Amino acid sequence: xxxxxxxxxxxxxxxxxxxxxxxxxxxxxxxxxxxxxxxxxxxxxxxxxxxxxxxxxxxxxxxxxxxxxxxxxxxxxxxxxxxxxxxxxxxxxxxxxxxxxxxxxxxxxxxxxxxxxxxxxxxxxxxxxxxxxxxxxxxxxxxxxxxxxxxxxxxxxxxxxxxxxxxxxxxxxxxxxxxxxxxxxxxxxxxxxxxxxxxxxxxxxxxxxxxxxxxxxxxxxxxxxxxxxxxxxxxxxxxxxxxxxxxxxxxxxxxxxxxxxxxxxxxxxxxxxxxxxxxxxxxxxxxxxxxxxxxxxxxxxxxxxxxxxxxxxxxxxxxxxxxxxxxxxxxxxxxxxxxx
Amino acid sequence: xxxxxxxxxxxxxxxxxxxxxxxxxxxxxxxxxxxxxxxxxxxxxxxxxxxxxxxxxxxxxxxxxxxxxxxxxxxxxxxxxxxxxxxxxxxxxxxxxxxxxxxxxxxxxxxxxxxxxxxxxxxxxxxxxxxxxxxxxxxxxxxxxxxxxxxxxxxxxxxxxxxxxxxxxxxxxxxxxxxxxxxxxxxxxxxxxxxxxxxxxxxxxxxxxxxxxxxxxxxxxxxxxxxxxxxxxxxxxxxxxxxxxxxxxxxxxxxxxxxxxxxxxxxxxxxxxxxxxxxxxxxxxxxxxxxxxxxxxxxxxx
Numbered sequence: 247x248x249x250x251x252x253x254x255x256x257x258x259x260x261x262x263x264x265x266x267x268x269x270x271x272x273x274x275x276x277x278x279x280x281x282x283x284x285x286x287x288x289x290x291x292x293x294x295x296x297x298x299x300x301x302x303x304x305x306x307x308x309x310x311x312x313x314x315x316x317x318x319x320x321x322x323x324x325x326x327x328x329x330x331x332x333x334x335x336x337x338x339x340x341x342x343x344x345x346x347x348x349x350x351x352x353x354x355x356x357x358x359x360x361x362x363x364x365x366x367x368x369x370x371x372x373x374x375x376x377x378x379x380x381x382x383x384x385x386x387x388x389x390x391x392x393x394x395x396x397x398x399x400x401x402x403x404x405x406x407x408x409x410x411x412x413x414x415x416x417x418x419x420x421x422x423x424x425x426x427x428x429x430x431x432x433x434x435x436x437x438x439x440x441x442x443x444x445x446x447x448x449x450x451x452x453x454x455x456x457x458x459x460x461x462x463x464x465x466x467x468x469x470x471x472x473x474x475x476x477x478x479x480x481x482x483x484x485x486x487x488x489x490x491x492x493x494x495x496x497x498x499x500x501x502x503x504x505x506x507x508x509x510x511x512x513x514x515x516x517x518x519x520x521x522x523x524x525x526x527x528x529x530x531x532x533x534x535x536x537x538x539x540x541x542x543x544x545x546x547x548x549x550x551x552x553x554x555x556x557x558x559x560x561x562x563x564x565x566x567x568x569x570x571x572x573x574x575x576x577x578x579x580x581x582x583x584x585x586x
Numbered sequence: 587x588x589x590x591x592x593x594x595x596x597x598x599x600x601x602x603x604x605x606x607x608x609x610x611x612x613x614x615x616x617x618x619x620x621x622x623x624x625x626x627x628x629x630x631x632x633x634x635x636x637x638x639x640x641x642x643x644x645x646x647x648x649x650x651x652x653x654x655x656x657x658x659x660x661x662x663x664x665x666x667x668x669x670x671x672x673x674x675x676x677x678x679x680x681x682x683x684x685x686x687x688x689x690x691x692x693x694x695x696x697x698x699x700x701x702x703x704x705x706x707x708x709x710x711x712x713x714x715x716x717x718x719x720x721x722x723x724x725x726x727x728x729x730x731x732x733x734x735x736x737x738x739x740x741x742x743x744x745x746x747x748x749x750x751x752x753x754x755x756x757x758x759x760x761x762x763x764x765x766x767x768x769x770x771x772x773x774x775x776x777x778x779x780x781x782x783x784x785x786x787x788x789x790x791x792x793x794x795x796x797x798x799x800x801x802x803x804x805x806x807x808x809x810x811x812x813x814x815x816x817x818x819x820x821x822x823x824x825x826x827x828x829x830x831x832x833x834x835x836x837x838x839x840x841x842x843x844x845x846x847x848x849x850x851x852x853x854x855x856x857x858x859x860x861x862x863x864x865x866x867x868x869x870x871x872x873x874x875x876x877x878x879x880x881x882x883x884x885x886x887x888x
Contacts, residue, residue: 283818298847301817308845309814360771362830372774399651428830430658430866434770437778437810446776446813447845521588558810 255519255534263537266525266542273546274318277553278310282560308447316445317552317566318545319516323458323507325525325544326465328518329537330500333476334493335406340519342504344398345409346385349416351508352439354381356420360427361434370453374438375509379457382505388412390497399479399489400497440565441514445553450510457506464499465541469533472496476533513568517544520574527581613859619663620648620732620738630690630710631736632802634683636674639715640692641666643726648738655686662863662871684709689818690732705829719790720869742870750794753880756887757796763822764849764882765797769808769866771826776813776842783809788827795880796887817846825882826852826859829866834859857884 279287283305289295289304297303327342328393340347354377368376389412393405424432445451469493474482483489504518521544522536529535550567551573555566621681625631634655635641641660644653657674660666669854670686673679675694680703683691692712693700712732715721723743730739766786770780781790783804792799801809803826811819826839834858841850851857860878864871881888 281814282812283814298853301820301848304846304848305814305817309812309817362773372772374772374775374777425677430770434772434778434780438772442777444777444812444814450775557813561811561815563810 252543255532258532258535259402259538262539263542265559266539266546268292270318270494270542270546270549272537273549275329277314277317277549278306280309280553280557281305282557288388294312300512309444310449312445312448313443313552313556314549315448316443316451317346317549319451319454320443320507320514321521321544321546321548322541323461323503323544324514324517325521325547326537326541327461327500327503327507328544329522329533329540330465330468330472330496331518332474332522333533334496334500335402335573336476337406338523339519340406342500342507343513343515344413345405345501346412347382347501347504348508348513349420350385351378351382351505353416353420353423354384355379355438355512356423356435357381359438360423360431370449371509372503375450375453378512379505379509382501382508385412385416386497386501386505390501399411399483400493402479405497419510437565438512439567441512441567441570442511443514443548443566444510444556444563445510454506454510457502460501461506461549464495464502465537468492468499472533473531476531493544514548514570516567516570516574517548519568520578521547524578524581619650619665620643620742625649625734626653627734630688631730632686632688633690633692634672634688635660635692635734636678636697637692637694638662638863639722639867639869640714640725640729641711642871643729643742644692644866646738646742646870647726647730647733647735647838648731649679649733649735652733654682654688662867664755693735693846706819709844714720716868717787718785719750719763719787719794719872722787722872725868733782746870746873753794753873754796754867757880757884760796760884760887762796762798763883764800764820765792765820765823765825765857766800766816766821767792767797767824767879768824769829771842774838776816779811779816781809783807787872788866791872791876791879792883794876797825797879797883799817813846817848818851822850822854823856824849824858825879826857827865828859828861829863831859832863834861 256360283304289300290306324342331340331342331344332338346400355374358373358377389409393400393406424435462486471482471487474485474487475489475492479489525540525543526536529539548570551569552566555569556566558564601679625822629653632654633644633652635644635653636657638657638660641653641656642662644650645663645665655670655672656666658671659674673683678697678700680700684707684880688709689711690712691704692714695713695715701711701713712723712794719734723746727739730736767782768780769788772778781801782792782799784802784804785805786797786807789799800819824843836857839857839859843857860882865875865878
């Protein structure tokens with residue numbers, strides 16, 4: 247406690263959490279107040295009107311609030327998973343989707359959207375999210391089994407190559423399924439790939455929440471080890487890090503976070519690569535600061551992007567994945583050039 | 587009644603049917619296939635159709651025997667099941683089509699490469715363009731000219747016009763409920779809803795069926811409303827088309843829509859699920875489609 251370096255890290259963590267937390271909170275509070283429809287908030291919060299009669303309340307509590315919460319959770323999960331994968335793979339180009347998790351999820355969703363199976367419901371999970379979760383889980387398991395040799399550290403190269411190959415293989419399967427499908431189904435499936443946070447109730451969020459919390463708990467154990475691991479496995483082992491265990495936890499929690507996020511919002515791109523780099527430019531590479539700050543900024547960023555997606559061209563909506571890419575890409579390039 | 591009288595009446599009846607250019611017993615709901623009549627000598631005799639709506643029209647106007655192959659998605663009338671399949675919009679099997687030595691190939695407007703290929707091979711193409719109800723009627727008339735079956739086409743056009751007019755008459759004078767026509771959504775949720783905008787034959791069917799489209803200002807065939815938009819639009823009636831479904835799962839639809847309880851259609855329990863490929867095939871059965879929608883929108887009129 248008396249070590250000044252340690253105290254300064256702790257201070258930096260709290261400062262980052264407070265700062266990015268304030269941004270995230272502000273975004274989440276403001277976002278549901280804005281929408282394509284103008285609603286009366288006095289009416290929305292008027293408990294004397296029965297909920298079923300209260301259009302303003304329904305728009306606020308059914309259409310907007312779950313959407314903002316979903317955006318925050320998905321954004322945080324994808325950004326944090328991006329940080330962890332970049333450290334685990336020691337590759338700045340890694341994203342939550344690099345190892346085939348999203349391709350597995352997409353194949354699952356595609357199969358339900360194209361072949362049907364609409365009657366399968368599991369608790370609060372409706373068929374498409376459920377199928378995408380199962381697909382993501384299957385893909386992660388395959389990559390893990392391929393790259394893992396018992397008792398030894400994973401080979402980052404094998405992990406990366408196995409993941410990238412599986413990603414390509416699953417993408418080919420997706421194309422094949424789409425090729426065989428009816429025109430209208432293909433269109434619907436392609437729309438799913440662009441991402442969508444219009445969840446319409448808290449059920450899909452509550453269904454995914456246990457998985458996201460589990461992933462969050464996994465993330466919480468990682469930062470110090472990731473700092474050493476991102477330099478090199480040998481150095482980390484030398485400094486007393488249990489490399490194999492850290493890699494397992496990192497892979498499992500990041501895959502879980504990605505799977506749950508994609509099940510809720512579809513494979514929304516760019517968050518998982520842009521946000522970690524952006525936050526790294528602002529707070530530095532220390533994962534104890536970077537990981538929580540990225541999660542909070544990811545939440546704020548995706549909520550803001552979704553706000554734009556649903557209002558800019560109102561009453562038509564732009565797919566949120568398109569907004570994250572259009573907005574995130576140039577902004578990141580600007581930041582990159584300015585810091586270089 | 588003597589035997590000769592019966593025979594006489596039969597001959598008269600047959601003749602009347604013949605003079606009207608109508609196969610005997612057509613009113614009894616013959617499944618979309620008109621009796622063959624001889625096309626003019628220059629007419630194509632080996633037609634390949636890549637467009638299900640056109641295939642249906644060809645059989646209805648009496649050009650069925652001139653069709654030698656159809657698309658992978660053709661299932662109506664039943665006679666097409668016996669014909670070879672040669673791909674569809676995205677995967678036309680050019681080699682197979684050429685090997686069938688067609689003298690007319692029906693293609694989509696967007697298949698420009700394919701059109702060029704057939705032009706080089708000296709094979710005529712009929713380019714199908716998607717549009718509203720009026721376009722469907724024009725297409726049927728046009729097919730009559732191209733295939734040498736103008737009388738058959740005129741008969742189908744007249745019949746379709748008549749059935750649409752009957753439906754219009756039935757719903758005339760009734761209040762036109764604001765109706766949301768959904769043609770796609772994710773199973774088990776209200777995500778990914780695709781609804782009819784104010785252009786195209788689905789919108790025209792709504793209009794014939796005595797409904798007001800809830801998205802009048804969207805000058806496009808499809809709209810993707812968010813749940814906020816659905817709540818704000820407050821449709822009186824929701825009609826869901828599930829062309830591929832074997833049975834109408836109205837319970838699933840009602841359960842899914844129940845989350846948006848303030849929508850008048852939900853509160854009045856006016857969520858209707860219609861099934862059948864004819865609902866989304868811009869061909870001679872659009873009269874049936876219009877009637878199905880009209881029965882959902884105006885149950886009191888039937």
